[in-house]
Amino acid sequence: MGEGLDEKDKLGKKPMSRAIDTLKVFRDIIQLNPIKSVLPIATSAVREAGNRDEFLNSVSKETGFNFKVLSEREEALYSYVGAIKSLNIPDVLFFDIGGGSLEIVHAERFRIKKVISLPLGALRLTHQFDGKKGKLTDKNIKSLKRYVWNLLPNKKDLGLNESTKLVGVGGALRALSRYEQKISGYPLDKIHNYKISNKSLDSTVNRLFKMKPDDLSKISVIGSSRAETIVAGSFVINTLMEKYDFSNLCVSNHGLREGALSIFLEDPKAYHDGSLTAEQIRKTIGLDEPHKINHEKENFLNTLVSIKLISKREKMIFDYAEKIMSEKSSFSNPQSVFYSIMDEDMPLDHNDQLVLGLSLVHARHTKTSDWLFARYKTILSQQDRVSFKKISVLITLQKILERTKSKVELKLHGMRIVEINISQSRSTQIFLLKDALRKFESAFDVKVILSMRQYSGSSHNSMLEL
Structure with a gap:
C-alpha cells in the first residue's frame, strides 16, 4: 500500500487497485462462510496518505468494507x-x-x-x-x-x-x-x-x-x-x-x-471510539481473570518445591499439563497430542513447551517420548529429560489422588527418603498407586515410605512397603 508514498504523499493508483481487488476476494470468501462480523483496519500507509478519504470511499463503494484508520x-x-x-x-x-x-x-x-x-x-x-x-x-x-x-x-x-x-x-x-x-x-x-x-x-x-x-x-x-x-x-x-x-x-x-480482535471482544465500544484505557488493556491481556485453585494440589506441589524435589519451572510446566488435560477430550494417540501441543502458541518458551509435550506423552507411552526426545535433542538437555520424567509421574499420581479424593502430606527424612501420607475418602486400587510411587522413586531418585488412612467413617492407618 505504501509504494511511492514518500515521493507524492499519496497512494498510487496501482497499489490502490491491487488492494481493492484483493479485498473483493476476501469479501467473496466471507460471503461463502458463516461470518457475522468483520473488523477492517488500516495502518500507517493509509493514515498518512493525502488521498486516504478518496481511497477509503472507493473501497467502501466497491467492496462494502468500511475501514477504521488506526491512530x-x-x-x-x-x-x-x-x-x-x-x-x-x-x-x-x-x-x-x-x-x-x-x-x-x-x-x-x-x-x-x-x-x-x-x-x-x-x-x-x-x-x-x-x-x-x-x-x-x-x-x-x-x-x-x-x-x-x-x-x-x-x-x-x-x-x-x-x-x-x-x-x-x-x-x-x-x-x-x-x-x-x-x-x-x-x-x-x-x-x-x-x-x-x-x-x-x-x-x-x-x-x-x-x-x-x-x-x-x-x-x-x-x-x-x-x-x-x-x-x-x-x-x-x-x-x-x-x-x-x-x-x-x-x-x-x-x-x-x-x-484488535481481543480488544473488540473485550469492549466493542472502546474499539470503535478509540477510548482504550490502561485498565481495559490489563483486562484484555487477561491479568484480572480469576483462577480456580485446588488448594490440596497446590500445597502438594509447593511442598515438592520447598523440599527441592521439583523446581519452580517444573511446577509451572505441570500446571500447564493439568490445564491441557482438562481441555483435551482424548489422549489415545500420544504422538498426535505432542504435535497439537507444539502447534499451540503459548507463553512457554520452546524448551519448556517441548518438556510439556514430552511429559504428557511419557505418562502414556515411554518409547514415544524417548523417540521424540532424540528427535529434538539438539535443543534439549539431559536435565529436560529428568524434568519430563518427573512431571509425567506427577500427572499419573495426581490423577489417582484426585479420583480417590485423597489428601496428601509429604515429609523429607534426610536427603533421599520421602514419607508420603495419604488420607482417602474412598478406597483405591492399591497396586496402581504402588506402581505410580515406584515410578516416583525412580524419577526423583528417592526412597518412598507410604502411609495410608481412611477418613470416611473410620481412622484405620496402614504403612505400606513399595
Whole structure:
C-alpha cells in the first residue's frame, strides 16, 4: 500500500487497485462462510496518505468494507496487546515493524509507560535509501543505520530497567527469524516465542545484506514478497537491539490482528471510539481473570518445591499439563497430542513447551517420548529429560489422588527418603498407586515410605512397603 508514498504523499493508483481487488476476494470468501462480523483496519500507509478519504470511499463503494484508520497510538497498543496476551511478559520493550512505520511500546508490570510511532518501516526505508538501484549499498546502509539510531529515543528517556525484555512482531522479523532457523538447522517449525541472540542476529543480517534481491526471493522462508524489504527491516531491528543493549530478542507470532480482535471482544465500544484505557488493556491481556485453585494440589506441589524435589519451572510446566488435560477430550494417540501441543502458541518458551509435550506423552507411552526426545535433542538437555520424567509421574499420581479424593502430606527424612501420607475418602486400587510411587522413586531418585488412612467413617492407618 505504501509504494511511492514518500515521493507524492499519496497512494498510487496501482497499489490502490491491487488492494481493492484483493479485498473483493476476501469479501467473496466471507460471503461463502458463516461470518457475522468483520473488523477492517488500516495502518500507517493509509493514515498518512493525502488521498486516504478518496481511497477509503472507493473501497467502501466497491467492496462494502468500511475501514477504521488506526491512530499511531491505537496501532501500537493493539499490536502490543496481541503479542503480550500470548507471551505474558510484564516488563517489555515491544516493537512492531511494518512497511511504513515502527511502533514502540514500553511497559512495566503490564502498565504502559510510553507509546511511540516512528517513520522507520521496512518499505519506507528501502525506498528512502536504496538509491533506485534495487539493492542497499555499504554507504547507504551506514546512512540508514545512522538515521535509525538518531530517530530512536535514548535508553534513559525510555526508562528501561534490567528486567525489561525485547519483544517484536512484523513481517520482516518473521522472515528474518525463519531464515535464521533455516541456516542454523533449528528442528522446530515454530516462530512464536522464538529467541534470537544479538550475535546470531548480527551474523544473519550481514548474510542477508550480501545477497542480491533475486537470490533472496528464491529463499522459501523469505520469498518475493519480503525480498525487497527484509534487509532494511533487519537493520532496523539490529540497530534497535544495539542501541538498547539487548542480548536477545523474543519473536511473537501474534500482533495487530489478534490485539484488535481481543480488544473488540473485550469492549466493542472502546474499539470503535478509540477510548482504550490502561485498565481495559490489563483486562484484555487477561491479568484480572480469576483462577480456580485446588488448594490440596497446590500445597502438594509447593511442598515438592520447598523440599527441592521439583523446581519452580517444573511446577509451572505441570500446571500447564493439568490445564491441557482438562481441555483435551482424548489422549489415545500420544504422538498426535505432542504435535497439537507444539502447534499451540503459548507463553512457554520452546524448551519448556517441548518438556510439556514430552511429559504428557511419557505418562502414556515411554518409547514415544524417548523417540521424540532424540528427535529434538539438539535443543534439549539431559536435565529436560529428568524434568519430563518427573512431571509425567506427577500427572499419573495426581490423577489417582484426585479420583480417590485423597489428601496428601509429604515429609523429607534426610536427603533421599520421602514419607508420603495419604488420607482417602474412598478406597483405591492399591497396586496402581504402588506402581505410580515406584515410578516416583525412580524419577526423583528417592526412597518412598507410604502411609495410608481412611477418613470416611473410620481412622484405620496402614504403612505400606513399595
